[in-house]
Amino acid sequence: MNRTSITSRPRRWRRPVPCPICGNRDIRFRKFGLTFNPFTLHVVQVWAAYCAEHCCGTWLYTSHADLKEAIRLWNRRASDHTNVKEH
Numbered sequence: 001m002n003r004t005s006i007t008s009r010p011r012r013w014r015r016p017v018p019c020p021i022c023g024n025r026d027i028r029f030r031k032f033g034l035t036f037n038p039f040t041l042h043v044v045q046v047w048a049a050y051c052a053e054h055c056c057g058t059w060l061y062t063s064h065a066d067l068k069e070a071i072r073l074w075n076r077r078a079s080d081h082t083n084v085k086e087h
Contacts, residue, residue, distance in 0.1 A: 017078045019051050026052035049074045
């Protein structure tokens with residue numbers, strides 16, 4: 001039995017969007033470990049997303065230890081953020 005998926009267009013790997021504060025495109029992710037969320041009673045993965053050259057960054061909390069999920073969360077947060085350079 002062949003386990004390959006039959007799709008017309010497979011999902012593309014998404015790169016991180018630039019930092020909304022400084023505009024740097026080199027975003028790095030570091031896994032810091034697990035923590036307990038007392039509100040949802042689940043264990044969550046803690047990530048640090050930061051610019052390579054500047055002091056901009058944020059903490060990300062995901063339900064899995066998957067880098068793709070951390071990048072998706074960063075892209076969602078950075079896209080919703082009002083850009084400081086535009087104002």
